[in-house]
Amino acid sequence: MPSPLPAIVLPFHDPEGLHFPYLKIITPDLKQLFSQAFIGISPRTEQTQPEWIETLKRDSFFILNFNEAASLPGDHYRSVYQNALAHCAPDQVLHLCNIDRVAFILQSSYREQFLVDIESANQTTNPLLFQRTPAAWATYPANYREIEHLGIRAAEILFGSYVDIAWSHIVLRSHQLQSILPQIKSHDFGILAEVVLLLKGSLQTKDVDWLAWEDPFIFSRDAEELKTERENSLDETNKRLQYLRPIMQILLESVGA
Numbered sequence: 001m002p003s004p005l006p007a008i009v010l011p012f013h014d015p016e017g018l019h020f021p022y023l024k025i026i027t028p029d030l031k032q033l034f035s036q037a038f039i040g041i042s043p044r045t046e047q048t049q050p051e052w053i054e055t056l057k058r059d060s061f062f063i064l065n066f067n068e069a070a071s072l073p074g075d076h077y078r079s080v081y082q083n084a085l086a087h088c089a090p091d092q093v094l095h096l097c098n099i100d101r102v103a104f105i106l107q108s109s110y111r112e113q114f115l116v117d118i119e120s121a122n123q124t125t126n127p128l129l130f131q132r133t134p135a136a137w138a139t140y141p142a143n144y145r146e147i148e149h150l151g152i153r154a155a156e157i158l159f160g161s162y163v164d165i166a167w168s169h170i171v172l173r174s175h176q177l178q179s180i181l182p183q184i185k186s187h188d189f190g191i192l193a194e195v196v197l198l199l200k201g202s203l204q205t206k207d208v209d210w211l212a213w214e215d216p217f218i219f220s221r222d223a224e225e226l227k228t229e230r231e232n233s234l235d236e237t238n239k240r241l242q243y244l245r246p247i248m249q250i251l252l253e254s255v256g257a
Helices: 020-033 043-048 050-057 073-087 099-106 111-121 142-159 174-183 190-198 223-231 234-253
Strands: 007-012 037-041 062-066 093-097 128-132 169-173 204-208
Touching (some): 007 073, 020 099, 043 050, 050 062, 073 190, 093 111, 093 174, 111 204, 174 190
Parallel strands (some): 007 037
Antiparallel strands (some): 128 169
């Protein structure tokens, strides 16, 4: 008997309505690959995109949850994870990921390798972290690489091996997520580091090229032009540092814990 399809679990912050059209395009693919899509809608997205949200509500494939007005990104991750757990059997395979990356991958030259890799991941018993290869990293602006590698280097010291701590795709079973969710405390992007640290004893990794930089595709921009623009933007560098700060804080707090 074939294994049941996994579920995909997506925190969803799209107040400008940039990602919803891509979600519509890839929905037929998602329905072939997954049994359900759990989508956690951020408060700003709920306010600004009511028509798209109503469209999703009419499709039973999508199971939505909503977040309180003052909630933060880490709260949005945790609430959609909790919603998935409320609907899934303990052995259900879950793909925790981000819609912009999945939309990019499925419409790129990476598609076939992605399909092979996620099918293989569905058969694993231990949690699996997909992480960026050097080739994938080379597609990113230099300031992205340099800042995120500060966190990666800190995680490498703690783990004894390379770990892409600011991850964007982990595959695990529902009971494995259930075992760590009550221990997660972050309300911000520190949740990414917490998930990896809590899975540390059983986490496997696989390096993949398909975690290349998705923004040129999402924004319909020339890749080199956008890369140069981001590298020369102080605001963008500051944004990446703000993104890294809670992740580093969680890593530092774990020392000696």
